[in-house]
Amino acid sequence: MLSVSDILKILDKVPIWKTLSELPRRVEALEQANKALLQKLEDQQKAPKIAPGKTCKACGQPASRRTSSSVSKGPFGDLGARDEIWTCSECGDEDHLTVKPM
Structure with a gap:
């Protein structure tokens, strides 16, 4: 019977698994960048014309x-x-x- 660690070792050999495992970090980074851009846009809209x-x-x-x-x-x-x-x-x-x- 396979253990969880054995399954993870097998998945590490699959190329798409590495990409999928990095997605949460990438999504978090993109959300932070998006938040910063939205704040910059809001500041520009509040600035006097x-x-x-x-x-x-x-x-x-x-x-x-x-x-x-x-x-x-x-x-x-x-x-x-x-x-x-x-x-x-x-x-x-x-x-x-x-x-x-x-």
């Missing part, structure tokens, strides 16, 4: 944001022109613009 900024002329990244705006001191200030400063959050470059009213 920030629209891409204006394209920076220096580095080309869409990271420029208007950091200052005031009535233009130039000749068109009385007509509504505004002086704006746009600063890139990637490279720190500043772009000074005079925006004319439409």
Whole structure:
């Protein structure tokens, strides 16, 4: 009569048995990876949505944001022109613009 240890020795010689015996560890690893990915997705969905900024002329990244705006001191200030400063959050470059009213 065969004992359990004899059966396990026989099964160890069968190629598919090794794959089947590794499945619980692989499933556990995949479940942990899936949990981590779901947590990352949830964190991204909770994060505030920030629209891409204006394209920076220096580095080309869409990271420029208007950091200052005031009535233009130039000749068109009385007509509504505004002086704006746009600063890139990637490279720190500043772009000074005079925006004319439409």
